[in-house]
Amino acid sequence: MIKGKAWIFGDDVDTDVIIPGKYLRTRDRHLWAEHVMEGIDPQFASRVGKGDIIVAGENFGSGSSREQAPLALKEAGVAAVVARSFARIFYRNAINVGLPLIEAQPVCQEGDLVEVDLQAGTVRVEDRVYQGTRLPDFLMAILKDGGLVAHRRRERGLD
Template identity: 70%
Template sequence: MIKGKVWVFGDDIDTDVIIPGKYLRTTDMQVFADHAMEGIDPDFSKKIKPGDIVVGGNNFGCGSSREQAALALKFAGVACVVARSFGRIFFRNAINVGLPLMEADVQCQEGDEIEVDLENGKATVNGKQYSGNKLPDFLLEILNDGGLVAHRRSMMGKK
């Protein structure tokens, strides 16, 4: 169960606004965090608190295949992203870096509290429950382990 304050974004939020290209030459996660969502809300990284949740519309994370978009949100403190749909590459990158996400059509306002139940594919806002896509168990395992690299390491230790 993931619970946090909502930050609302609309449809077609592409990776260029999640982390602008001029910051891609670094491997410093703090730089990614400091500039997360800068292309749409220049003050986002100053306002977000660890554990907050991004709620988007259709096609969240569309655009380029930059893994840094998911990393920027994760290191900015975003606990989960809920959207009606995701760009497929962003979806996989988020899983790979350990950023939880769920596809659901959630109606909420910025500042609302949301509770996300990834295991059952449910989100609750203001007492109203929304059904979403439940992630397959193998993807939940990857997320629970902190991402694909950590998951593979844990699997090697189980052999």
């Protein structure tokens, strides 16, 4: 179960606003976290807390295939992303770096406490439960292990 404060974003949030390209000249994830969502909310990085949850509309993570976008969110402390739908490459990049996500349509306000149950594929806001799309078992295993690299290492007995 993942519990955190909701941050609300709309439709078509692309990777250029999640982490603007001018910050990609470095591999410093801390710098990415300091500027995450800057293209849509310049104050987000300074206000988001560890364990918070992004709740968004359709097509979250569209645009380029940069894996830095989910890495920046994760480094900033975002515990999960809930969206009506995700851009396909962002969806897989998030899984690969160990950032939990779920397709669902909860109704909530910024600051509401949101609970995400990846196993059940549900999102709870106060006393309302919204059924989302449950991740397949093989993707759940990757998330449980902390991302694709850690998962492959575990499978090979290297960890």
